Amino acid sequence: MDLLQLRYFRMVARTENISRVAEELRVAQPSLSRTITRLESDLGVPLFDREGRRLRLNQFGKAFLTRVDRALDELEDGRRELADLAGLERGGVAIGAENLKLLHPVVANFVGAHPGARVRLFSGTTADVTARVVAGELDLGVISQSRSTPGLGGQELLDEEVLLAVAPNHPLAQRGRVAVTELASEPFITTSPDYWQRTVLDRVFSRAGLRPMIVCEGDDPTAVRSLIATGFGIGLLPALARDYPGPDVAWLHLDEVYCRRTLHLVWRTDAYLSLAARRFRDLTAETFAHNIPSVPE
Incomplete structure (x- = not known):
């Protein structure tokens, strides 16, 4: 048993995916599989249940992973x-x-x-x-x-207000404040649920008993303002963004105390x-x- 085996085991245990770990490590998949097999042979028990090409960490693997995490963390702390x-x-x-x-x-x-x-x-x-x-x-x-x-x-x-951004020629552009209920039929540009913009959007609409009409959803938060400026839709942006250079948009406050990040x-x-x-x-x-x-x- 050596450190390389333990590091490889921990990565495979966390993903339960040999091919993904092999790609990340840039090593041949058969070589990585042999490393795991040798470790299991040294320990005398299987660490994974094999279902075709799928791996599942078993009870032995879960117990061993706890110890491996502790040992590798200690070594890293020492370094x-x-x-x-x-x-x-x-x-x-x-x-x-x-x-x-x-x-x-x-x-x-x-x-x-x-x-x-x-x-x-x-x-x-x-x-x-x-x-x-x-x-x-x-x-x-x-x-x-x-x-x-x-x-x-x-x-x-940081704790800041989240504002509604609309294109300069949008009918709401001259308003200083708007209620969430007024936005039920407005097209929204936002991020995927993994990002805070979507979390806030879903939260404020849920509190109003509504669901936002989303016309654009992506994993690039920095693109939201540019798309809003085209008039394609409206969206939520942090208040700090008002002071930053970027496409011209109009800013409105939402009548919702939880519209913050x-x-x-x-x-x-x-x-x-x-x-x-x-x-x-x-x-x-x-x-x-x-x-x-x-x-x-």
Whole structure:
């Protein structure tokens, strides 16, 4: 049994998909399968139930995964601690966010102050980022509409109103405020349910006993404003976006107190947080507290 076997096992156990892990690792699928088989032979029990080409982690695999997670996390914490002892310039930090542009000012300041420190960025949905922080793949995550997740600590970075954006020639463009009930027949441009814009949209319509009429749904939140400006539909955007350069739209307040979004910075409380990660965490909090990043949404 060696570390490579344990790392491969953990990845396969989490996905229950040999081909996906082989593609991610850029190794041959038969080679990865043999590695798992040798590990099972060393342990004397099967870790997966095989159903044709499908894998299912069995009771032995689930018990072993708990120990493997603990062992690999301890080794990773040890690596980070040694990097800290060698100085921050030898350390690194991995951060994830839905919109990496939010982190541009923080990254610029951090790299400028610590040019030797390694920074790795990941873009994904709140669920993706949260899962990677929990798994130890990311040190920090910036997520919207924070949920309570065991083992994670957090700090609120931002709480802001979410506004309705319409094209400048839209009949509502001259209105300063509008009720959700007035929007029942309006075409909405929004994101997939994985992103905060859709979460807020569904929430405010549900509270009014309605469902939004969605004509465009995608995984690119930054495209929403451009499409709204064409007159194709209307949509929700954060209040901060009013101050950012971008296509011309008109802004309205919604008569709904829950039409807001929050940003939270999260990290694991049961793992060693490197010096670089702690510095980046503090710098992020300071940046949002005194100088909210100016980026388009």
